[in-house]
Amino acid sequence: MTVAVRAAPGSSASLWQARRRSLKTIARYAAAVAITVIFLFPVFWIFMMAFKTPDEIFSRPPVWLPADFNLDTFKALVRDGDLGAIWTSLITAGVSTIFAMFFGTIAAYSLARFKTGGRNLAIGILSQRMIPPIVIVFPVFLAYVFLGWIDTFHGLIILYTAFNLPYVIWMMRGYIEDIPIELEHSALVDGWSRWQVLLRVVFPMARAGLFATTVFTFIFAWNDYIFALVLTRTEVVTFPVQVTSWFGQQFVFWARIGAMSMMGTLPIFFAVIVFQRYMVRGISLGAVKG
Amino acid sequence: MAHIRISSLHKYYDSVHAVRGIDLDIRDGEFTVLVGPSGCGKSTMLRAIAGLENIDSGTIEIDDEVVNNLAPGDRDVAMVFQNYALYPYMNVFDNIAFGLRARKFPAREITARVQAAAETLDIVELLKRLPRQLSGGQRQRVAIGRAIVRDARLFLFDEPLSNLDAQLREGMRVEIKQLHQRLGKTMIYVTHDQIEAMTLADRIVLLKDGSIEQEGAPLDLFERPVSRFVAGFLGSPSMNFLPAKLVENGTYLGLRFADDVTLALPAAASQRLASRVGQDVTFGVRTEHITPARDGELDDGFVDLLVTIDLTQPTGSRTYASFKLAGVAVQAELRAHDVEQPGEQIKLQIDMNRAIVIDPSTELVI
């Protein structure tokens, strides 16, 4: 044994190095797990509430996992029509995202390629997005009362579209500027119209950016609370407004909050899963040029 | 086939006056090369002809029709771009077919034409590949394929070879020349490489700062440059320039340099320059017109000169040798073994018939 070590003096050093490396790896994994647990625990806790009986929710010491995953809360949500809030959110966020992407991309193309409005218009547009929502929501409320748009789908959709347009224009302008102009020139010389160039060259070239921007635009609208709270009453109730309505002064409906939170997270979860492949590239591309 | 007439074309980019009053006629089937240093407006001209750039004044006519307000797609031109402009998400076949699809060709015709173009360019086995799976030379071929498949009346090339290595470039140069001979189409070719310009062109248009400095057949420009700029731009290595003074020298005139060496000018030049005696000028002579002096009588218009070689640059077939004349480094083009070592003395002769004299105040050849 000693002979072997002496014969190969390098090996003990490298053994020690290898051990140190594996220790480092273990420490790294441990840290990753710890961080994940810390951040995911509240989410786990609220989701589990959806399956717990009232006794389990309020028991001390806490019950980590429900005895049986009962779906009563979900059934209650369906029965009372509360799940409609998810549908309302899907409609308002979804339709406004489609509008914002459509008009925003066209505007971005114009800014990028025709230099519409010179250098300052783009900055001006982006600055709209920097205004805190709370500052504009009350003027908008007054306008909506006047227009009779309070508590309507189109009211929310128009507001979300308007609020997200600057973001879409800003992001898409960067992605479009990154496309070599010769690709468009070549298509124009080939005889394609501007619209065809947009469809056949710009969209495929900016695909990653389109996906990433779509997902973020949808998430902004999906997560909105303040606009929906002020501008809607009983007809159009989005999911965040619905969830907060269960925080009562006397009683908090924890099971419903948990179940609804779960339902509200799913669409985002799936959107991110589906577009993940494009998003990482899309986000980093946007970061290089804005 | 198409002939083009450009009249007093101007183009501004904000405050940059990129094209300054170009007048140009290009005949049917001619291979015209626009050449000039970076930023002289070559690409801008080409894009203006293609309709990709609005022009500020002037007219562009193709086949006697003013096309100023015609969309690029309606001008029936094909263009090859410097960076190839291939669509990364389409395979080679679709890239080549893209222009035919825009013009609603029937599917069978598209297949036949793409196939024919691919055969011409020797890229048949690449049709299924994506652009990123091709080498630079192959991409270049596909880009040319995109242009020839449409059978347009006018071809525009914007530095199509500048991204290729020297060897590939030489090969493609030959192929483009053959392509022109076979298709017989009018072609306008932009480059800043003077060798490409000389070898390809029926006619060279040399641009400088957005204006035409000189146009004509390649050898015309090479042998009879109108200005120092043209003389220096064409030819490699570039022409030698030396300051001198025009003086009386016996029956004829001579050029006196700073160290009082005087070179005799031939009869024709002396007559032409007689009124300018005493004036400061710039003397220009190409390397190949400075050669080892032969024994015996000098030919008419030749002068000889004993010099010490400072530096030699053998290229194999020729050796470029530098020496000082009136303190200015001058290069001569010698045969491989005319000088072996720097420091050697050698008697050289200069063909003054081929030399040029420039007025330094206007930079024009006089």
Ligand SMILES: Nc1ncnc2c1ncn2[C@@H]1O[C@H](COP(=O)(O)OP(=O)(O)OP(=O)(O)O)[C@@H](O)[C@H]1O
């Ligand atoms: N889109 C643009 N915006 C502003 N200025 C431009 C634009 N395109 C070209 N220019 C300017 O116009 C002038 C001519 O440019 P152009 O691209 O035609 O030159 P070029 O001869 O093709 O040069 P190179 O050999 O480098 O390609 C240059 O001074 C250039 O800076």
Ligand SMILES: [Mg+2]
């Ligand atoms: Mg150029």
